Amino acid sequence: MTSTDATAAGQGRAGVWNLPNVLTMIRIALVPFFVWFLVADAPGLHSTSGPWRWAAVAAFAVAIYTDKLDGDIARSRNLVTDFGKIADPIADKLLIGSALVMLSLLGELPWWATVVILVREWGITALRFFVIRYGVIPASRGGKLKTVVQTAAIFLYLLPLGAFAPWMSLVAFAVMMAAVAITLWTGVEYVVEALRLRARGKRQAGTEGREQA
């Protein structure tokens, strides 16, 4: 969804307890299970690539599916809410953040990639709250693409197929680098959007102040 679409959609009066928002909450609830499965697979933080790892892959896949589903339902049934516009990216960040931290803890992903992505993700979340009095910054098309590429990269990292296909780790790394690049680029776009929103809000407040005087 673009910012413009979202600004319009944000006027929707759908309640918080609608299906897309419940799916978003289910996604958040799946995160501890996902982490627990990864830990259960890796005594002493050494992955055994056993059934618990596959359970983690499945939990991640289900969580990602709820992300697609809630967006589709929200748009098709006009159930876009301001709560959803804030909670949906937060749910994504919790899932993706926990996956990245766990992969780094397991020694499978360089910490720098995790840190770069997390700083951008939570920085933009904080920015959304800083400018919320001027309006909501919803996920942009680039933000959605970034989440898809991050998800694909994490999925490739999670799949315990290294023993059968050693080239998989190269592919996973290449996709993760693409994810890092798009993450940074869209971060810059959101900063520009936040500055515009703030400037517009201040201009409007100035005009209203003059009209009342």
Ligand SMILES: O=P(O)(O)OC[C@H](O)CO
């Ligand atoms: O890049 P953000 O912060 O807008 O997040 C995008 C969402 O995760 C897409 O669902």
